[in-house]
Amino acid sequence: MPPETSPAACDLILSGGTILTLDDADTVFADGAIAVRRRDIVAIGPRETVEAAWTAARRVDCTGRLLMPGLVNVHNHTPLMITRGMIEDIGFAPMFTPGIPQGHRLSEEEASLLARLGVYEMLRNGCTTLVDFYRYPQALARAHAELGSRAVIAGRVHDADPEELTRRRYVYNPGLARETIAENADLIAAFDGFDAGRIRCDWAPHAPDTCSDACLREVAELARWHGGNIHTHLCQSGIEVEQVHARSGRTPPQALEDAGLLDPRLIAAHCIHIDPEDYVRLGAAGIALAYTPIGNAKTGRIAPVLDLAESGVAVTLCTDTFSGDLFEAMRWAVAMQRVKRDGQSVLDARTALRWATQAGAERLGLGDKIGALTAGRRADILIMDTDAPGLAPVIDGYGILVWSANGGHVRSVIVDGRMVIEDGRLTTADGPALVREAQKVAERLWTTAGRNPVSRRVGA
Ligand SMILES: [Zn+2]
Known part of the structure; x- marks a missing residue:
């Protein structure tokens, strides 16, 4: 029997779900997991294997989800x-x-x-x-x-x-x-x-x-x-x-x-x-x-x-x-x-x-860092909302993403190991406030350009 080794520490484990790595071999893990330490993917593979080897400060249950590169x-x-x-x-x-x-x-x-x-x-x-x-x-x-x-x-x-x-x-x-x-x-x-x-x-x-x-x-x-x-x-x-x-x-x-x-x-x-x-x-x-x-x-x-x-x-x-x-x-x-x-x-x-x-x-000269999900690359990962009716059925995984998915089906987004969109919400700033501020700027500039924004119209 090999000696038991204790799991290594990482920051985040995305556990469960179907992972489309989009690597050169088109590797797919049907019940997979991804371990992330700091900015990088340190392990990706079958869920049981990754979870036996890694322990994380945070574990996100991705059961039933579809995971893919950003x-x-x-x-x-x-x-x-x-x-x-x-x-x-x-x-x-x-x-x-x-x-x-x-x-x-x-x-x-x-x-x-x-x-x-x-x-x-x-x-x-x-x-x-x-x-x-x-x-x-x-x-x-x-x-x-x-x-x-x-x-x-x-x-x-x-x-x-x-x-x-x-x-x-x-x-x-x-x-x-x-x-x-x-x-x-x-x-x-x-x-x-x-x-x-x-x-x-x-x-x-x-x-x-x-x-x-x-x-x-x-x-x-x-x-x-x-x-x-x-x-x-x-x-x-x-x-x-x-x-x-x-x-x-x-x-x-x-x-x-x-x-x-x-x-x-x-x-x-x-x-x-x-x-x-x-x-x-x-x-x-x-x-x-x-x-x-x-x-x-x-x-x-x-x-x-x-x-x-x-x-x-x-x-x-x-x-x-x-x-x-x-x-x-x-x-x-x-x-x-x-x-x-x-x-x-x-x-x-x-x-x-x-x-x-x-x-x-x-x-962009980043082919070894992003673009696919493999150990050693930066952790830029999408978790897709497979509860959405537009994301079913998932059969080969590729067709549904190109012919039916839209950006609204993205549930969570990780960039450089950091969860920047979580369950649809921007974590790094107040998303709705950004939209309101941009709307105000746009209304001002379009008014200056001679247009009358619809929000400023009174009656018909
Ligand atoms: Zn351009």
Whole structure:
């Protein structure tokens, strides 16, 4: 008989439930358990085995629940929550749309209150890792630091004058490049690596049309020195393609290539208005697409995701600040590509889940830390509400999550070993108060923009 060893101590055991690890072997534990010590998963496996080896300060009964990795949402701008529910029927991108509250007119306090709404919403919907870039990036970083999400933050670097953009005119101002680059440098100094790396900072040139070639080259140089990813918008609109062509006779991917930005660190959202010759260019460079299926569809477009993937582009998934529900985005992603390929797409639920977890993690350089549930990774875990009628039946586990689940089915969320949503309630701040504060900011800003919020109307 081997000598009896006493159980090792950990902080938290999630006991019971079906665990979808989403690891490379698609391991599932039907009656499993996860032991968490500090920020990490220290054991995962059959419940009896884990509970015999580990004793925890806290044990959460997950019997009957479905457990899965937290979702990775690779492209967002949380203060743009201000435009949600309005921009979809007014214009295609807030920066180009007159008559809406513009980001460059927000105060830092307003950006901060809106960012907290966005972070809260995405955490509540099961997104544990968020890429978030906008003006006042330190306000964004503070929101993520406070509310408990894992985040990659950047400022929005550009030198096109935003007031002129709403008139569809491009006026490049070197002072704006200096200002937005300095904002990002200050962000990196203040927050890069915060809380044992829970918050990381990157660079994000806004787009090939809103950044001049000089601005793109400068960011490429700074990003090369800094490391990490580069986040941008690419081939989002016909206007962008026309502007870059008018400026230099090139396509937007060529402009990024010439600036030294086209490499595997690049995560580019949209890629809709793209020349087929550029599929190969992007694939050969090994960039990643931040696929935005719902945002693209709202402008009447479907990105050629499978063509890009077949050329070697990696696919990751995002909501880009519309609804922060990545479950919804997974189902749109597959459905829209089936429309695009006239029903011939080979995509399935497991592929969409991979895009929303492991693929995003890998492209952010976090593939060994998050994206799947295995011992040694950070504890970013969702506990799904299997009492909800929309989450039944669970048969292969993947189909129900992609084709029926929504963010409201997320019951509890653990990030970096910390329970940040527990039984639907935010534990790190007063969730309903965050919503009320953001509502007040939004009403004020939309009123200034000439709209009359419904809550202020009297009678008919
Ligand atoms: Zn965006």
